[in-house]
Amino acid sequence: MTTTVARAGSDAVLERLMALHPKIIDLRLDRMYALLDRLGRPDLRLPAVIHVAGTNGKGSTQAMIRAGLEAAGKVCHAYTSPHLARFHERIRVAGELITDADLTALMEEVEDANAGDAITYFEITTCAAFLAFARTPADYLLLEVGLGGRFDATNVVEKPAVCVITPVSLDHQQFLGETVREIAGEKAGILKPGVPCVVGPQTAEGLEAIEARAEAIAAPLIVANRDWQSWRERDRLVFQDQNGLLDLPPPNLPGPHQIDNAGAALAVLRHLGMPEAACEAAVSRAYWPARMQRLRQGPLVQAAPLAELWLDGGHNPAAGEALAATLAAMPARPTHAICGMLNTKDIAGFLRPLAPHLASLRAVSIPGEKATLPAEDTRAAAAGVGIVADVAESVAAALAAIVAIDPHARVVICGSLYLAGSVLRENG
CATH class of the missing domain: 3.90.190.20 (Mur ligase, C-terminal domain)
Structure with missing residues (x-):
């Protein structure tokens, strides 16, 4: 009975928050900073952040990174979007999906703090997620960009532990630009000075845009097919970087494209110093629904x-x-x-x-x-x-x-x- 009441409560709050959405989406971070200030800046009290942007493969890559970290005994928060069946899928706190009761309480708290101001649905729910993540200890927060990067609500994080940009292609052109170069430039907006970024396979123009942003702010890049490689060989996944070769099972997520996603996840795990057992778990234990x-x-x-x-x-x-x-x-x-x-x-x-x-x-x-x-x-x-x-x-x-x-x-x-x-x- 309690669960049913709580679920109805969270649905009702989410519906009210949707009504605050501006009639025109103007991508900027002012509303985020204003609400975060009222909430005591939970974004400054997050565990080590792994910030993931890209057009395709963000969710699969994040799922593999999380599987590897958890296999190494690390406690992980995760934030993803959109959800499939229920909103609660977006917020995973210390390895578990957020409860209905906790989600309801958080949404009511951010609703009260926002005091009826115009704010996008994604912005206000991201603030609620940050509250949850700041209040529960964890080793890492896997943070997925919602749209683009530069002006995405998640991009208030000042210094992630590592960034990731999965393959960039045409999507959301009405917000991000008409060319892959323009869109990649927006995705590269998550780069921070001195913070390493693992870059998945890109087109030449996409990589040029990412490299230009990285050079401008002195963000080191760990680039596919330059600093790391992944390929399938005799029904195995082979990964190689400066630390050597890994011979692993093929990804349990179906599709040839998962070889590239796995490579990016493995590059992140190697950068973080995770053992080979964690790398094997990343490709063999990841779960990500609605991707074949x-x-x-x-x-x-x-x-x-x-x-x-x-x-x-x-x-x-x-x-x-x-x-x-x-x-x-x-x-x-x-x-x-x-x-x-x-x-x-x-x-x-x-x-x-x-x-x-x-x-x-x-x-x-x-x-x-x-x-x-x-x-x-x-x-x-x-x-x-x-x-x-x-x-x-x-x-x-x-x-x-x-x-x-x-x-x-x-x-x-x-x-x-x-x-x-x-x-x-x-x-x-």
Whole structure:
């Protein structure tokens, strides 16, 4: 009974906080600093911060770093976004998801301190997370950037222990710039003087922007394919840096792109002086839902017992390429997609690399999401890149149509973390 009441309370507070959101998002840190001042600057009392930015791979990389640190006996906080099924997923305190009661109390505290001032939802909830992290002892805080870097709410942290920039590609152009160079410059805004930054594989223009910022503020870089390398060899992950070679199991997170994410995580762990056992745990124990996650329970699985169901939340062209490479590496099997996307995304760019790997696509709208792309628009975009496509009223209806034709199909539900969250609430 207590849990139910607390959950209702946290949902109610979160809904009230959403009403404070400015009508136009102007990326700046003034509102963060003003509220943090009223809260006694919890951002100055955080454990050692590992600050992670990038377009794709932030969550997977962070999950691997956390798995490695925890295997080494370190206590870790973690902050991620967006959530999939419940907001509580964003805040992990000393290794455990925040409780409903604690979340409610924190949200009410920041709401009172903010006193009705305009502030974005992400900003005020980040302040609440910082309160939680400052009040509970830990060795590290894994802090994921929400959007961009330079003006992201998390970028009030003055001196992280280490920064990470995962691969940068086109996404959120309306906020970050129209080119990879511009977007990488925004991501590089998390760099701090004298603080090392592990840089994942980048395009030439992306790396140039990161290096320019690093040189301007004297931030040392630990760069992929220069200072460290990771590759797959005979079903093993091989990692090499100045400290030598690691021969490890392949990442338990599926997909060839996880080799690069694992490399960045291992570079961080080696920089922090973690032992080889921690590095092995990083790649073998990490868990990160909705990144080529196999669904094994719930109504969808029960409705298609002979099918192979996968869930992926990638939603930009680079994520489409990563998903295509993952499908190409899997055993041959007729593969069908169920796809729903937001209307702010480059749907053709996401779907184009998938076209050679899909027998068909069923387009859906994302349940309860105002910014969903209509299913008919998704269908048209899929047809435009050569995918046989139709529309369906729901994920369940789409799955039923697919397995009616091929009961043994591989089915990938994809296109949005919001769609993935909807699926996990019913089938996680």
